[in-house]
Structures are given as C-alpha cells and as structure tokens.
Amino acid sequence: xxxxxxxxxxxxxxxxxxxxxxxxxxxxxxxxxxxxxxxxxxxxxxxxxxxxxxxxxxxxxxxxxxxxxxxxxxxxxxxxxxxxxxxxxxxxxxxxxxxxxxxxxxxxxxxxxxxxxxxxxxxxxxxxxxxxxxxxxxxxxxxxxxxxxxxxxxxxxxxxxxxxxxxxxxxxxxxxxxxxxxxxxxxxxxxxxxxxxxxxxxxxxxxxxxxxxxxxxxxxxxxxxxxxxxxxxxxxxxxxxxxxxxxxxxxxxxxxxxxxxxxxxxxxxxxxxxxxxxxxxxxxxxxxxxxxxxxxxxxxxxxxxxxxxxxxxxxxxxxxxxxxxxxxxxxxxxxxxxxxxxxxxxxxxxxxxxxxxxxxxxxxxxxxxxxxxxxxxxxxxxxxxxxxxxxxxxxxxxxxxxxxxxxxxxxxxxxxxxxxxxxxxxxxxxxxxxxxxxxxxxxxxxxxxxxxxxxxxxxxxxxxxxxxxxxxxxxxxxxxxxxxxxxxxxxxxxxxxxxxxxxxxxxxxxxxxxxxxxxxxxxxxxxxxxxxxxxxxxxxxxxxxxxxxxxxxxxxxxxxxxxxxxxxxxxxxxxxxxxxxxxxxxxxxxxxxxxxxxxxxxxxxxxxxxxxxxxxxxxxxxxxxx
Numbered sequence: 010x011x012x013x014x015x016x017x018x019x020x021x022x023x024x025x026x027x028x029x030x031x032x033x034x035x036x037x038x039x040x041x042x043x044x045x046x047x048x049x050x051x052x053x054x055x056x057x058x059x060x061x062x063x064x065x066x067x068x069x070x071x072x073x074x075x076x077x078x079x080x081x082x083x084x085x086x087x088x089x090x091x092x093x094x095x096x097x098x099x100x101x102x103x104x105x106x107x108x109x110x111x112x113x114x115x116x117x118x119x120x121x122x123x124x125x126x127x128x129x130x131x132x133x134x135x136x137x138x139x140x141x142x143x144x145x146x147x148x149x150x151x152x153x154x155x156x157x158x159x160x161x162x163x164x165x166x167x168x169x170x171x172x173x174x175x176x177x178x179x180x181x182x183x184x185x186x187x188x189x190x191x192x193x194x195x196x197x198x199x200x201x202x203x204x205x206x207x208x209x210x211x212x213x214x215x216x217x218x219x220x221x222x223x224x225x226x227x228x229x230x231x232x233x234x235x236x237x238x239x240x241x242x243x244x245x246x247x248x249x250x251x252x253x254x255x256x257x258x259x260x261x262x263x264x265x266x267x268x269x270x271x272x273x274x275x276x277x278x279x280x281x282x283x284x285x286x287x288x289x290x291x292x293x294x295x296x297x298x299x300x301x302x303x304x305x306x307x308x309x310x311x312x313x314x315x316x317x318x319x320x321x322x323x324x325x326x327x328x329x330x331x332x333x334x335x336x337x338x339x340x341x342x343x344x345x346x347x348x349x350x351x352x353x354x355x356x357x358x359x360x361x362x363x364x365x366x367x368x369x370x371x372x373x374x375x376x377x378x379x380x381x382x383x384x385x386x387x388x389x390x391x392x393x394x395x396x397x398x399x400x401x402x403x404x405x406x407x408x409x410x411x412x413x414x415x416x417x418x419x420x421x422x423x424x425x426x427x428x429x430x431x432x433x434x435x436x437x438x439x440x441x442x443x444x445x446x447x448x449x450x451x452x453x454x455x456x457x458x459x460x461x462x463x464x465x466x467x468x469x470x471x472x473x474x475x476x477x478x479x480x481x482x483x484x485x486x487x488x489x490x491x492x493x494x495x496x497x498x499x500x501x502x503x504x505x506x507x508x509x510x511x512x513x514x515x516x517x518x519x520x521x522x523x524x525x526x527x528x529x530x531x532x533x534x535x536x537x538x539x540x541x542x543x544x545x546x547x548x549x550x551x552x553x554x555x556x557x558x559x560x561x562x563x564x565x566x567x568x569x570x571x572x573x574x575x576x577x578x579x580x581x582x583x584x585x586x587x588x589x590x591x592x593x594x595x596x597x598x599x600x601x602x603x604x605x606x607x608x609x610x611x612x613x614x615x616x617x618x619x620x621x622x623x624x625x626x627x628x629x630x631x632x633x634x635x
Contacts, residue, residue, distance in 0.1 A: 045103035047110075050089045054114050057085025062121050068487030075487050080476070086114050087220065087472050088465075094213035095464050097451050101209040105199060108216040112195035115220060116188060119230035122488060126180055126505065128497035130524070132232040133532035134158055139165045139179050140535065143172065144516075149328070153538065154531035160329040163277025164237040183232045190240045191230065197243035202441045204250045205401045206448060214444035215437075221377075221471035222436040223479030224429055238278035239433060242285045245270035249313060250401060267313065275320040279332050282321050284434040288408070289314040295404040299397075370477035377474020378416070380467060381439065385409045388442035391449055402445060408438030429480075484579050493597070494578030499525040507568065507621045508533030514566075521545055522568035523584050526621070530568060539564070543588040549602055551609045551629070559629040566615075567606060567624045574600045 060082030067075035090111045093099050099107075122128075127136055134155035141150040142165055152159050159165075164186070171182045195216055202215035219225060229236055248267035252260055275282045293310050325332055392406035415431040450460055477483075485498045492498040508529030511518070520530045520538040523546075530536045545558045546567070558564075573583055574597050581592035606612045606624045616623035 044106070045100050046093055047103050047106050050093055050107060051110055053089045054086050054110055057082045057087075058114055058117060058121075060085060061118055065122060065488050068489045071489055075489075079487060083118070083226075083476065084472075086118070087111065087217075088469065090114075091217045091468050091472070092465060094217045095447070095461070095468070097210055097448075099210075099213070104209050104213040105196075108199050108213050109192065109195050111216060111220055112191055113188070115226055116191045116230050119227050120184055120188075122227070123497070127183070127232055128500045129227075129231050130496060130528045132183075133528040135164060135232050135234065136179055136183075137532045137535065138162070139168050139183070140532070142166075142169050143179075144535070153536075154528060156331055157279070157329065157335045158234070160331065161234050161277055161279060163241075163273055164232070164234045167237075187230065187232060187236055190237050193244055194240035197240060197247045198437070198440070201243060201247040201250060202444055204247070204254065205399070205405060205441055206445045207399075208448055210448050210451075211441060211444035214447055215440040217468060218440035218443050218471065219436050221468065221475040222432055223475045224432060225436075225475065226479060228429070228480045229433070234278040235281055235433065238274050238281035241270045241273040241277060242281055242288075243437070245274065245285065246288065249310065253310075268316070271313070271317055272320060275317070275324050279325075279329065279336065280430055281433075282317070282324075286314065286317045286321060288404075288434065288437075289317055291408055292401065292404045295407070296400040298403065299400040366477065366483040370483060373470075373473050374478040377471055377478060380470050380474075381412060382416075384443055384446065384467065385412050385439055388439075388446040391446050392442060395449060396445070405438050405441045405445070408435065409442040411435045412439060482579075491572055491575075492579055493573055493576040494524065494580045494583055496525075496580065498579070500529075503618055503620060504529045504570075505533060507616065507618060507623065510534075510616065511536060511566075511623070518565040519563050520566050520568055521562075521564055523570055523573065524580075524582075526568050526570055541585055541587050543582075543584045546584055547588070547598075547602070550605060551612070556629050559626050560631075564626055564630050567612075567626055569603050569606065569622050569624070570620060571600065571603050571622065572620050573598045574603055 060078050062082075064075050064078035064082055067078060090107050093107050094104060094111075127133055134152070135158055137154055138150075138152050138158040141152065141159065142148060142162070148162050148166075149159050168179065168182050168186050171177065171186060172179065175182070177185075198219060199212040199216050201212075203209050203212035205211070206215075222229070229239065245267050248263045248270060252263040252267060255263055271285065274285050289310060293314050296310055389406040389410050392402050396402035396406070411431065412435050415428045415435055418427045418431065447460070447464055476486075481497065484492060485495055489498060491501050504526060507526070511520075511530050511534035514534070514536075516535045518530075518534075518536045520527070520536055521542040522530065522538060527538045527540070531538050539562050545555055546569075548555055576597055577594050581594075582588045583594075583598060606622075606626075607614065611626075611628040613625045613628075614622060615625050
C-alpha cells in the first residue's frame with residue numbers, strides 16, 4: 010500500500026517538476042483573432058439560464074425536479090464557457106466575450122431568483138439607506154438596521170442618480186447599477202490578469218476561477234456595498250498596473266482613473282478599502298524585493314499605497330467613526346477563539362460549527378477545499394521559481410497562500426463570515442495564480458490530453474464546491490414556500506405587505522419582532538426596530554421585567570409571526586443570534602407563547618393578516634398599562 014501511494018505521488022510530481030524545470034518554455038498555440046465559438050456557447054449558456062428559471066418556478070411549487078433542473082442549468086451555463094476559456098488556442102476576442110458572458114449570465118441567476126424585489130436581508134438594509142436618501146435628499150441619515158451603511162454611500166449614490174434621471178423604483182435601478190458593476194468587475198479582472206500573466210489566456214482562466222468563489226453567484230450579486238466596491242478596487246488595480254507599463258501620454262488619464270477608483274472604494278465599503286490597502290502593500294513589498302535583486306525600476310506603487318491609507322484614515326475619522334466599533338468585536342472574538350484553541354483553553358466544538366447539509370454536498374465541499382489547497386501550493390511554487398523578475402506575479406503567488414489563513418479562521422465562532430470576507434480578495438490571487446500555472450503547464454510541454462482532462466475536471470469540482478459551500482445554504486438555494494428563520498425563504502408577499510402597511514404609522518417607530526420582519530419594517534416601513542428582543546418575546550407572560558424592557562427601549566409595537574410555531578429555525582434562532590438556546594432548539598415555539606399579547610392588559614391588536622399580528626404596546630412604554 011505504501012509503495013502504491015509513493016508511486017501515485019511520484020506520478021503527480023513529475024508534471025509539476027516538468028513545469029518547474031523546463032528551461033525553454035514553448036509558446037502557446039497560435040490563434041487568429043476572431044469570434045470563434047461565441048455563438049454556440051452563448052446559445053448553450055442562455056439555454057442553461059432558461060433551465061435555471063424553470064428550476065426556480067418548480068421550486069416555488071415544491072416540485073421534486075427543481076434541484077435537478079437547478080444543478081443542470083448552472084452546469085450548462087458554466088462548463089461550456091469554462092472549456093472554451095481553458096483552451097490555449099481560443100482567440101483573444103472570443104476569450105474576452107466568453108468571460109463577460111459567464112459573469113453576466115451568473116449575475117442574472119441571482120436576479121431571476123427574485124425578479125420583483127429584494128429578498129436577502131443585507132439587501133434590505135441598503136435598500137433602507139437608498140430610500141432615506143430619496144426621502145431626505147441628504148447623505149448619512151442614520152439607519153437603525155445597519156448603522157454603518159449610510160456612512161459608505163458609494164452604492165446608494167449612483168442608484169439614486171439613476172432613479173432621479175429615469176424615475177425607476179429602487180429595485181430595477183439597483184439591478185442595473187449592479188449589472189454595470191459586474192461588467193466592470195469581469196473586464197477589470199480579465200485585463201488585470203492578462204497584464205500580470207502577460208497573456209490573455211491567464212485573463213480568461215482568472216475569470217472562470219473567480220466564478221468558483223462560493224460567494225460569487227449570489228452574495229457578490231446582491232445589492233450590497235461590497236458588490237460595488239470590489240469592481241472599483243479591481244479597476245484601480247488595473248489602472249495602476251497599466252500605468253506602470255504605459256507610455257508617457259497615457260499616464261495622466263490612468264492616474265486619474267486610479268485615484269478616482271481608489272477614492273470610490275474608500276467611500277463605498279470599509280472591508281474592501283482595507284483589502285485594497287493590503288493588496289497594494291503586498292505589491293509594494295514584492296516590488297522592493299525585485300528591486301533588491303536589481304532587476305526592476307523604482308516602484309510606482311509606493312505613493313499609491315500611502316494615498317489609500319490616508320484616504321481610509323481620513324474617511325474613518327471624519328465620516329465613519331462607528332466602523333471601528335462595528336468591526337472590532339468580530340475580529341476580537343475570532344482572535345480570542347483562536348488563542349484559546351491554541352492554548353487548550355477552548356475545545357474545537359465550542360468555536361467551530363461544521364457545515365450542515367446532505368452528506369454528498371459536504372464531501373464535495375471538502376474535495377473543493379483539498380483541490381484548492383493543492384493547486385494554490387503548486388501555483389505559488391511555480392510562480393516563485395519561474396517569475397522571479399515579475400513583482401506582480403510574486404505578489405499574486407504570496408497572496409494566493411492566504412487561502413491557508415482563511416481556513417484557520419474558520420475555527421473561530423465568527424469564522425464562516427470572516428472566511429467569506431477574506432475569500433473575496435484571496436480568490437483574486439488564486440484565480441490569477443491558477444491561470445499562470447496552467448499557462449506554464451502548456452508551455453512546458455505537458456500532454457494535451459492530461460491538461461485538458463485535468464483542468465476541466467478541476468474547474469468542474471471547484472464550481473460544484475462553490476455551490477455546496479456557498480450562499481444560499483441548501484435549504485434556501487431555490488425559492489419556495491415559507492420556512493422558519495430561513496433568510497430569503499422567510500420573506501413572503503405577506504411579510505412585504507406588513508412592512509409597507511407599517512409605513513403609514515409614521516417613520517422611526519420602535520418595533521420588536523423576529524429577524525425577518527425586523528428587515529421588513531426597517532426597510533419598507535422606514536422604522537427603527539430594536540435588536541436582541543429574545544428576552545421579551547420568549548417569556549410566557551408580560552411581567553415587571555418585560556414592562557421595564559418596553560419602557561427602557563421606548564417600544565411602540567410588537568410584530569408576531571405566528572408561523573414560528575410551524576417548524577424549527579433553519580438559521581438556529583427565532584429572533585436573534587443572542588438567544589439562550591441558539592442551535593439547540595428541538596421543537597417550534599408554542600402558539601400559546603406567540604399569542605400571549607392577546608391576553609395582556611394594555612396591549613391592543615392593530616393589524617392581523619392571518620399569520621402576522623401587530624400589537625401596540627405604547628401603554629406599557631408610557632407606564633399606563635393596567
């Protein structure tokens with residue numbers, strides 16, 4: 010057995026060594042520039058999108074074929090386009106069009122999931138910030154459901170501008186703005202990777218690999234500030250790289266684009282601005298290393314890294330001071346958890362929450378992680394050996410190794426969220442690194458059959474893993490009937506209606522409700538709901554402590570969703586993540602608990618849609634309850 014394992018490892022190492030040791034790389038097969046296979050693969054991609062739409066329709070009617078249609082449709086979109094991008098003889102023009110087509114078709118998957126309104130909670134938070142700008146005609150209006158959102162208005166500002174020019178509602182305007190951002194993202198990533206890898210092949214592979222980021226399909230297509238900031242970051246990086254290799258007449262324009270895009274990132278999303286600063290510092294370090302070897306010009310990147318740091322600090326001090334308080338607790342908890350694990354003060358089961366879902370999907374996710382670790386390691390080694398004079402490529406190789414760090418953070422209590430945030434940036438490095446690795450493999454004379462079969466199987470595994478490990482989870486992957494505490498699967502027309510109805514109560518009323526309806530009244534009703542209400546809503550009766558809670562929080566209304574008695578919470582909690590029994594519920598909430606306000610003196614029912622009941626508790630808040 011040991012000898013067989015050694016033989017297999019030797020077989021795997023031989024092509025890697027051939028890439029590393031090849032002294033005279035061969036040019037890729039020449040291709041005449043043209044449209045190639047654009048028409049047939051475009052037709053197949055549109056057919057795949059149609060199948061996905063049929064899957065969504067079947068899911069809304071709980072049809073058993075919905076998952077099969079969904080997976081089949083996504084593979085019809087991704088794989089034909091990916092195979093064209095993997096071919097070294099694909100013309101550059103076709104490669105660019107196919108890359109754009111892949112990005113836009115996958116963006117439309119998310120749009121068609123909910124083609125009439127925003128359903129994801131994060132989108133509703135930014136919907137509220139956009140609506141506040143339209144209502145008040147000013148920036149930085151406080152948003153109770155996400156206080157940091159209005160302090161970074163780079164997403165809301167172009168949306169409001171489009172609304173004022175066209176008269177569109179917020180939803181279609183947001184879809185158009187993010188569609189433009191997705192187009193900028195694909196074009197910037199393609200051209201950035203092409204410049205770094207010095208080949209259009211690398212640009213095409215970079216786009217198809219980044220599409221396997223578990224957050225690319227849905228999360229990076231949502232109406233979020235990150236969905237706008239990341240394309241601007243890539244645009245800034247592309248302008249800087251192009252500037253470094255441009256002629257003198259082009260430099261002023263490129264400088265203007267770079268500075269404008271960097272400022273746009275800083276005023277759009279805090280995490281992305283920090284990620285951009287980290288990328289620039291890594292690029293600067295690689296450039297200094299190459300200079301130290303005496304093979305590079307003086308780096309042009311130094312002053313831009315300093316400029317970004319100054320812009321971030323200036324914006325944080327004068328505009329977004331709450332950002333520190335918003336991010337510090339998450340980072341602090343992660344560091345404490347990891348320190349406790351290393352010191353043996355905590356057990357893994359206390360901080361690490363393994364992924365849920367069907368066994369096959371979990372196995373695919375693990376295989377995706379293993380394959381990523383393997384190709385990242387090989388790509389970093391190849392880049393280090395073969396790209397010693399290319400500072401950008403060296404920075405890409407080092408950055409790709411950040412995937413190991415992201416997996417370590419996964420063992421903290423907030424690890425899933427932090428890992429997802431890191432993958433947004435690390436996958437840029439990984440995507441370019443794999444493009445360079447495959448290009449080097451073709452030039453090293455690796456067998457064509459092995460490369461075509463191996464690269465195709467790799468991207469297929471990565472794409473399947475991105476679906477099983479990404480958002481939405483398996484229970485929310487398709488639209489369908491109401492589920493308890495299931496993010497977008499808990500958003501129904503009835504919930505949207507109560508949010509819109511509550512707007513007639515006047516802006517800024519104080520609500521206590523579950524997480525889903527927290528977003529409904531906060532976004533559509535423009536109210537100021539309070540968080541951490543489990544202590545009030547999970548008690549069987551209204552007593553002195555509950556009255557004090559209502560009075561201290563100046564509470565106006567309680568909104569109860571009686572459907573919470575129909576099942577267990579998919580997200581592990583009913584009201585908020587600070588409930589005492591989070592992830593330990595074994596039965597739904599009792600109807601007696603949910604209807605307690607009907608028998609509470611001083612509380613009046615003012616709205617009842619059948620499942621959603623709203624109560625006024627102003628008498629308790631004003632201490633006038635009997």
